[in-house]
Amino acid sequence: MNHKLSGFTGLKLQQVQAMTNQSNIIAFPVNKHSDLSALSQQNHDLLPPQSVTLTKVDSESGEQDRKRYQYSYGSVGANFNAAKPHYSLGKALAKKGEWEKAISSYRKALEIDSEAAEIYQSLGDALVKNGELDEAVIVYHKAIELQPNLWEVQHNLGDIWQGQGRLDEAVVAYRLAIELNPDFCWSHNNLGDVLIKQEKWEEAVDGYRSATKLNPDFHWSYYNLGEALVELQRWEEAVVAYRFALQLQPDLPQAEEKLNNALHYRVKSNLNLALSYYRQAIDRDPTDIESYIKALEIAPNDPELQAGLGTAWEAKGDVQKAIEAYRHAIALNPRSTAAYLKLADILEQIGQREEAGAYKLKALRQDSTHQTELTSDYLSLETTNQLAAVTDKMSVTQNATISQSKPKLAVVSWDMSHNPVGRAFLLADMAKEAFDVELIGPIFPFYGQELWPPLQNADIENSTFIANNFEEFVRGAKQLAQAQKYDSVYVSKPRFPSLFIGMLIKHYSQCPLVLDIDDCELSFFKNETEASWLELIQRIDSKEGNSPYGEIWTRFCENLIPLADAVTVSNVALQQRYGGLIVRHARDEKVFDPKLYDRTAIRAEFDYSDRDQVVLFLGTPRPHKGIFRIAEALEKINDPRLALCMIGTINDKRVSDRFAIYKNARIDFHKNQPWERLPELVSMADMICILQDPNSPISEYQIPAKLTDAIAMNVPVLITDVPPLADIIAAKCAVSVNDDRLESAIKNLINSDNKASLPDRHRRFYFLSEFSYGVNAERIRSAFECAQQQKSQPWPQLFSDVFDLVAAKSGV
Known part of the structure; x- marks a missing residue:
């Protein structure tokens, strides 16, 4: 809803x-x-x-x-x-x-x-x-x-x-x-x-x-709607209602606390529902190993599930895995008499009688009714005490190991050398609290020979390989997928290089695959239609067929999207097209916080006073980003207070020459700045203009990351009204402008005492509740919970067909 x-x-x-x-x-x-x-x-x-x-x-x-x-x-x-x-x-x-x-x-x-x-x-x-x-x-x-x-x-x-x-x-x-x-x-x-x-x-x-x-601006109706939905335990809808109430009235008493409670119970409800499914499957078949494993991913500290897994492994004849599971159960509940006895029995079966006796003695200490179950090979008191001490230490060590372990997640980018890896890096950074994350993918020399610069000093493990041709790509992808076992794989963008690696990992590791979509990739090609299997085969040996990131492979990947175990998307327009859960272009709320930065000092560094009105452009200056339209607006306004601050080295002389024609506009050029300075640089702005071509197919589905930066740092934003931004404009966190009204919108903003359409606290709350790491990391976890439930679905035949086609073409 x-x-x-x-x-x-x-x-x-x-x-x-x-x-x-x-x-x-x-x-x-x-x-x-x-x-x-x-x-x-x-x-x-x-x-x-x-x-x-x-x-x-x-x-x-x-x-x-x-x-x-x-x-x-x-x-x-x-x-x-x-x-x-x-x-x-x-x-x-x-x-x-x-x-x-x-x-x-x-x-x-x-x-x-x-x-x-x-x-x-x-x-x-x-x-x-x-x-x-x-x-x-x-x-x-x-x-x-x-x-x-x-x-x-x-x-x-x-x-x-x-x-x-x-x-x-x-x-x-x-x-x-x-x-x-x-x-x-x-x-x-x-x-x-x-x-x-x-x-x-x-x-x-x-x-x-x-x-x-009838009245979408009435915060009390949304608040009371949230109250009723809470009583019905419809947590997802309650979260939406409370968020709308707070967007309309940020000072609403107790609403933030109630929203947080609803968020908590939403996650708990989803987990409990999934766990109940797995428990039902276990009840139907007590030897269902896969259901035990899935259930323990949700409830890793449940000793009964761990002990049940041990019994299931024992029934399957895998003694070592059964022993490991029983030991985990004991580590979680040192008073579990049944787990001690089961472990003792299986140890005795494989001839480890002294250790078996030690566990039986532990069981006896917990429940004296089991004294007749001691082995006939009576152990000396000294040996028993020594073994008991060892097993006590073992339980503590195992407990610590369990609490520290995280599931292994591969986040896959279709290229690791240029901008597309930015989204994959963001997903990995958000997921690392809940997962042991590795960012992987190829480097195609067409785009560069080295890792994307912001990734070079990041604290996220990464693995890559150079792919000069199709065969090298396939060989490197296979080696990467086989290098280790993953618990899950998160594919960034439905491009063939990332999807193919994700499919291989899903195959080799038998794990769920979640696909993230933050653009309609077809928008980047002249032919925006989905390619059929027959068309792919017919063009497989063409020049573009030899390029894994080319048009034919990208168009064919539209067929693979529905086969993912779960889908996440970055905005409402993509959600309408592909479905899935929205995971925003988020920012770390611990870093993107205006209170952390001295705005006056940063402005002074770039020679701006309190009187100046800074229109910030941060990034590589390119014509399609609306930079000349902003310059033209400042030229017409001709207000000495207005300054267009361009932070990003211009490498194209045509761009420099074009800027030279604006004589009245105050335009300041600055070289590239370190990625780490992004939040403080944004904090010095008085406004940010994000202009897109509403007729461009790219604009129909793309949401600029600069928008999140501005909202996070409480900077007013003027944006083009395009479908991906509909909910943000509706929430009054940005002002939509038509191309012919940009000048008046800028003048209204610089001459207004209240520069934002809503108070700073509202924008900050909207950021925290919709664009923060905390909220979107939770959504990622929810996506993988859904994917775990789908993992047992049959292997898609189309995946196998793609593997066969790629093997025939590459010889790998």
């Missing part, structure tokens, strides 16, 4: 507020179902616009209310025009908040015309404001009797009854209000509040969803 902040046709918050002021909706309280009511004294402004305590109605029904209050407004319908002076005076007094006088005027109007529904409605509103709720209910009923389609009255009755705890009546009133006017978001929202109090969670979710569709 995807929530978006744009695309809805309902009322905006300002419209709702205006409607509330202009109509007969009364803004009065409903005791919140959650703990927010306790916060009302802490921050009144953050609470919903419902903040007055209502008086409890003692009567049981409207009929009893009517008996308590007798009205004598007149027995015949009088002329409304005659009553209008009193009615108008009442309205004027109500605007001034003089409720007693307004009530008196309305009563006089009703003495003249007792059949005017609008007068009853206005009187009811004034009685509510004056705290006379019992009488207000009766007056509202009279208004409805005269004019049944008064939805505002039904809504107000719902609010009264909700505040008084008459929940069933409140539900009826809100539903009638919605039936009469389905476009008023407050009726849906308040109905949700009542249903939450009744613990009707599913119905409450429907109510809040309707409210958010």
